[in-house]
Amino acid sequence: MIYLLHGDHIVSSRAALTQRIDDTKKQGKEVRQLDGNIIDALSLTQALESSSLFGGTVLVAIEGLLTKLGKKEKQAVLLTDILKRSAEATDIMLWEGKEIGKTLTALLGPKPSIQLYKTPVVIFKFLDGIAPGRAPMLVSLLREALAVDAAELIFTLLVRRVRHLIQLRDNVTPEGLQAWQAARLTSQAKSFTMDKLLSMEKKLFAIDISIKTGTSPFPLAQQLELFFVDMLQL
Structure with a gap:
């Protein structure tokens, strides 16, 4: 079969x-x-x-x-x-x-x-909502996403989204993106400076290392909340 x-x-x-x-x-x-x-x-x-x-x-x-x-x-x-x-x-x-x-x-x-197997809609809503000054809303959406899926998956998708935004901010279309996806993410990327996106990527890398090495004082879900409060506050 x-x-x-x-x-x-x-x-x-x-x-x-x-x-x-x-x-x-x-x-x-x-x-x-x-x-x-x-x-x-x-x-x-x-x-x-x-x-x-x-x-x-x-x-x-x-x-x-x-x-x-x-x-x-x-x-x-x-x-x-x-x-x-x-x-x-x-x-x-x-x-x-x-x-x-x-x-x-x-x-x-x-x-x-x-x-x-489809990714829950709330996760895409969460990813598409990432922008400066939206920390409270994003923490709320993050908690909804964590209620339906694993923190590890959400973290992986978040890292990929930030890397896509960095490429698009540099006028490079990520491989595999459809034209409509690239257009939507380009608009999202323009809400950030390149320095801010690179800073976000660096922070996510640090979170990844801390989780893998067991040196983080917080579980991944809490690290994600702190990430948005720290990086996307007003």
Whole structure:
């Protein structure tokens, strides 16, 4: 059977993938993990159709295959046909770090198990609201976001957003951003000076180090609140 885990909420989707892999190994079954960014038709066929060393069903986990295919229609049809051909005898787990459109998911056939993991709307509202002088509002939104997701994910998204703003403030469009996203973030970036953005990035780096080394006197959630009070106060 084919299973697809996709969407921008990569912490949750990766946790589901890891859990499935761990459960399969505990059952004494073989797991084959493949990088979809570099796989070709021959290596995919070999991974899916060769017999298990332990007997029984094999779980083949492939990361990034559909994202790589994108608009490459002929290659997409070729590789998804290989997946469908093997789906009766092999469990196939596809993991994608972004939402996959209906055109590609339709190529997986009529019976795949598809789970979409989307980042909660409040987190995007929080990220889009970042601007000077908004500390009270941002702390409130941060607490709402922490109620629905892990501080680690929110921190990761915050770091990425600040780095995107730095690039856009320097007239560089970050790789992977759509035109409408770049336009919206450019407007957000203009509310900061470059010095302020670099100072924010430096502070976030210090928080990251303190958490990883265990030298922080506060948990990450509280560090994030203090970050906004310190960096974005009036």
